[in-house]
Amino acid sequence: MRVHDTESLTLSGSVVAIGAFDGVHRGHQTVIREMVRKSHLEGVPSVVYTFDPPPRAYSQGAQILTSSDEKIQRLKNLGVDHVIMAKFDENYMKRSAGDFIRELHMIHPRAVMVGNDFRFGNKRAGDVSLLKEHFTVQPVRPVCCPDGERISSTRIRELMMQGKQDQALPLLGWM
Numbered sequence: 001m002r003v004h005d006t007e008s009l010t011l012s013g014s015v016v017a018i019g020a021f022d023g024v025h026r027g028h029q030t031v032i033r034e035m036v037r038k039s040h041l042e043g044v045p046s047v048v049y050t051f052d053p054p055p056r057a058y059s060q061g062a063q064i065l066t067s068s069d070e071k072i073q074r075l076k077n078l079g080v081d082h083v084i085m086a087k088f089d090e091n092y093m094k095r096s097a098g099d100f101i102r103e104l105h106m107i108h109p110r111a112v113m114v115g116n117d118f119r120f121g122n123k124r125a126g127d128v129s130l131l132k133e134h135f136t137v138q139p140v141r142p143v144c145c146p147d148g149e150r151i152s153s154t155r156i157r158e159l160m161m162q163g164k165q166d167q168a169l170p171l172l173g174w175m
């Protein structure tokens with residue numbers, strides 16, 4: 001697996017999953033496994049486009065579940081070919097939605113895997129309908145906890161803050 005800065009990877013075809021992926025929890029693992037499977041079917045490399053630090057940690061001070069090195073290791077274990085690791089800061093946040101789409105075109109995605117609530121670009125102006133004007137967006141079914149709630153980094157952070165490691169760790173799924 002190779003790790004790249006923003007705007008440094010060009011590919012003639014790919015399948016890409018985009019997101020913070022903090023913790024690379026069981027929901028993330030499902031998305032990434034599905035993406036890797038699709039990349040094998042299509043015969044193109046798999047790419048994870050992610051952010052360091054996670055945007056929610058940068059803008060809202062959320063607890064970080066995995067360091068960037070740990071995240072990279074987990075993505076490698078899942079069989080990802082390329083990781084684009086964008087340094088998330090004030091400068092990056094100024095990039096427009098159109099500029100992000102232009103960067104994605106550099107890797108010619110055959111499918112882009114993001115959740116329905118994915119936002120991108122300055123002031124979170126870009127949404128999934130805009131992404132769909134340029135790419136095939138592949139939805140992913142939500143992976144839920146035993147109580148039926150969707151697994152999320154936010155949920156895991158909450159459980160950890162409450163000292164409920166026994167409930168948080170199975171959701172992370174790296175034991």
Ligand SMILES: Cc1cc2nc3c(=O)[nH]c(=O)nc-3n(C[C@H](O)[C@H](O)[C@H](O)COP(=O)(O)O)c2cc1C
Pocket residue numbers: 018019020021055056059092093094095096097100117118119120121122123124
């Ligand atoms: C080019 C770009 C610019 C962004 N600018 C902002 C911003 O101005 N404000 C903000 O809160 N988030 C910004 N974000 C972060 C997104 O809102 C979002 O957190 C990120 O795409 C990760 O998606 P996820 O939170 O669904 O994992 C930006 C993301 C991208 C790709």
Ligand SMILES: Nc1ncnc2c1ncn2[C@@H]1O[C@H](COP(=O)(O)OP(=O)(O)OP(=O)(O)O)[C@@H](O)[C@H]1O
Pocket residue numbers: 018019020021022026027028030031056113114115116118140141142143144150151152153154155
């Ligand atoms: N439980 C889940 N089931 C299926 N897909 C998921 C799940 N959690 C996250 N994803 C998907 O993984 C990608 C990255 O998500 P993201 O990093 O925003 O996760 P999150 O756990 O929802 O984070 P946060 O709680 O910080 O918002 C997105 O495409 C998102 O839709």
